[in-house]
Amino acid sequence: MAQAIAPASIGNSEFDRDTAVSRRGPGVFDATLSEGWTIFDAVNGGYLLALVGRALGEELPHSDPFSITAHYLTASRPGPAEIRTETIRAGRTLSTGQATLVQYDAQGAPVERLRVLASYGDLDALDPEVRTSAKPPVLPPVEQCLGASDAPDGKVVPGSNAITERLLLKLDPATIGWAVGQPSGKGETRAWFGLADGRDPDPLSLLLAVDALPPTAFDLGLMGWMPTVELTVHVRHRPAPGPLRVAVATRNLAHGFLEEDAEVWDSADRLVAQSRQLARVVQPG
Template sequence: MGRFGEATAVERVAEGRYSVELDDGYLIGTALNGGYLLAVLARAAVDATPHEHPISTAANFLRVSGPGPAEVRVDVSKVGRTAATSRVSLVQDGRTLIESLITTGTLDPAAEPDWAGEPPVPPVPPIEKCTEGLQNIERDRGFADRVDMRFDPATMGWLDGQPAGRPELRAWFRLPDGEDADAYVLALAVDALPPVALNLGAKGWAPTVELTWHMRAVPAPGPLALHGSGRLLTGGWFDEEVEVWDSAGRLVAQSRQIARVGRGG
């Protein structure tokens, strides 16, 4: 098990109850990354049901999550032959931080799609033509040291005070220790991009209120291509959609979230 696997590991302590030590390496500022937390919840949901993959996750972020001991509570609502549904909560210091509904199923890694749309245009440029990772973006290096991301320069004008005017970001994503992507890495990947609203002139932390993501296929080894976009910024709220494509050119994950616009620099 690699570094990320260890950071998201859960231990069953009772029926439907899991202990976890939330890793401060996934902090962005003072809050733990939402995708990291969803990976933790997914591990508990998979352990509590007979299926191998978190097919669908819908999560409400109620409070900011910090590092340290926490508990995951899994209430399995229904178990079927192809899918199981559970209510999964993250609790820390007696307070519920995340409420989610997770459906697990088992995907065949060798399955071919009956139909698939075209990859997004424009694509992410080759890795060698992309900018360095988050180490050059974040003031606090925690999360930046846990992922290896290379960004399409055409979507990074906001860094120089020249936002593109369109809510778009594109990047390559992988773990720095070479750990292959799995279901839990996909949970991290769908929330790894900086907020797309930065390219509309927004600044600062943009807290996620609700995020839904779907695992569509078991990813092939190699880097993942992330395509982030949005449709509307209004009244201090914006949406963000992310598609994750694997090295074989397959769509392996999709997400949509609603978030608040950042208020600080």
């Protein structure tokens, strides 16, 4: 009888290995962007934010991202990268820092890929009181939702899509009419989310979760590349073990740009992360 394989754990998973950073000197870290987190041959923006977020967590006196904003300047490619961090302010409850992720071109010149400004703190030290009118998204059971294995070619999104092999992503059937040429026109995407190796969520993986679903533009009938211009994430709680529910919506597509608002809910029905991003709509052809 084959021995059961234990699920990966926080600190010992592919996600942790692929977001690992190595301190080279004061405020400077080396990293390797893994090709396993690519889509359309570019490295996923949520993965990049988690990678830079890990470096800031090692540089700042606090380890948990509270608010983190990234501006994506050029498309990142798999391979070596350098993260340069700076502590702007270190307080008792919050510390603020900034970081840039740099890669080098064929001539050896540095190319800045993204720039990040973030505030960090201790999620476990927060006041436990919560007053909210937000409600978790209503999703069918996981077994009634659809993932890559249900697609004819094994891909959630057309084109290069290595990232889906690393995710447990089960989409609400009500939001994937675009896959059969029948988008709803509402600009909504909902899904159960987890890491494929069974690793439980933590604050860093929430930075990935907000940018891991198919673009809401697909539900508007636009099937192209949606590069992120800017992404802001607010982490509100340390997530409980188990799958996450992610709901993303857009209300305004204008002049080739759209916004996406995301909510991430944990297995304890808590709103653990919120985000807004501005993305550019690049039509094929």
